[in-house]
Amino acid sequence: MTLTTEPRTTLLDPAFMARLDQLDVMSRKLLAGKLKGERRSKRRGQSVEFADYRNYVIGDDLRFIDWNIYARLDKLFLKLFLEEEDLSLYVLLDVSKSCDYGEPHKSFYIKRVAAALGYIGLVNYNRVTLCAFNNGIASDTGAMRGRRRVAQMLDFVQKLQPSGPSHLAESCRRFALAHRQKGICVILSDFFDKGGYENGLRYVAGGKYDLFAVQTLCPQEIEPDLQGDLKLRDMEDDDMAEVSITQPLVKQYKANLNAYCLGLKDYITRRGGTYLFTSTAVPFDTLVLNYLRERGLLG
Template sequence: MEDKNKLFDSEFFKILQNLNINIKKSANYGASGARKSRVKGTSVEFSDFREYVPGDDFRRIDWNAYGRFDKYFIKLFMEEREALINIFVDSSKSMSFGEPSKSALALRLAAAFSYIALNNLDRVCINSLKNKELKSIEALSGKLMLQRALSYLKDIEHEGTTDINASIVKKEFNSKGVSIILSDFFTDNGIEETVRYLTYKKQEVILIHILSPEELEPNYFGQVKLVDSETREDRNIILNPSIMKAYKKQLTTFKNSLKESAAKYGASYIEASSEESIDKIILEKFTRNGVVSSVR
């Protein structure tokens, strides 16, 4: 089992410092944040600072802060609202499979999204999915809340099964936002109901499909005993080229069905192998799909 303390070391966060989660719709809820709001008003109540980035109004630079820190900071006011990022982590036993495990990557990506959101003054709510249940922490806000998010992720135990549809429909949404699901999507009844529900609740949906190298390119032949990691049911089969060909065809069909459900409701679908480096997934796949972008 991976040492969860090593999943979130300082090197891990260095690549995330200048990234932002893209949100197509303007935020119109919450307290202060770094996103432009459509909410009209005349409030000039000071809320927070953030570091200046190209494109910001230079008239809002705080010169006193510059004199103290030798860096440019701008003032944020109450018209700028935070976005709410919901992260759903599949906590079923099947996520523990693979070398490295799918769960290790899921936790690292959940931590990455949490860091990026909190670093940009958005709010984060982490939700774990297990069986038909949904367990959530309160929404976190502010950079100092990262440790609480990481502590919650470290305590997640992967066991049992998961019914993503049954779990996520229990989540109540009071505002627009972003919903990110990290899973192998080995769940009953597909995920179209989930994506439809989240879209109805005005969520921008991001599906991160995590599979292990053994699932993507199995290297088994001859007589083997397959054991379902969630139900513990087993089956003895003989793996030959025709069986492997059929497996790969079924896997392609499975992935295509997820892509189709995502496309139908305007969601993003990104596939990742648990052996891929975190920087490749974030800096290449996420940026290419418009999930994150650099703020500098």
């Protein structure tokens, strides 16, 4: 197997799906659905049952600011309430050519996470939509609901193949235009885009979506084992570069990568979203069962 070969194995085995049956997707923001779901989700302003507080984010409804806390702490907090509510879950997974790399393979890892989230959403009878993107929305499932749609969802994810360049701005713009229902928006991507991430994420951060970004890189990108005079080719647009790779250059690369990831995290969290960095070296079940729960996406 090469670094650009996706393993031919099952996305989710029955034993792991049984463990996923114990989980549900969670949201910290206002999510007003049109249909009733099977469980309680956080929604502000309609129920009298107080649930929690969170920091105010620009664009939130000022009616739900707790002015008593503001008077004491000089900080803005919003009150959250519980109500029986339907939940829309959107999972955007990167299928651009840059994901066709790594050991463990980056695209396969992203597809497994997407499949797990889709499964959890469906078995809890939430409204689930999976969207594959590269330089736009390559394909999507449409809205699905219920356990009987699991096989269809898994077949959709299994057939996805990395191709084409990444254009996050165009992908997020098209997604936001096509999906106006409020909900949780999970983006699974390496977020490598020559156009940057800001123009794309502004369509899904700090507004009607509860954004959860999982930046996924492989070990070879985090700790590159390269040296000497090499000719490198961009996987997405075939640009070539001749470089002499030295230890100082590798050190600078790591510093630049770290700064890029920290900038992405800061951009997302400042707009009320949640950011999680992972390597494909992290066991898939650990990411889903531990890290996604710790960050509040699953409960």
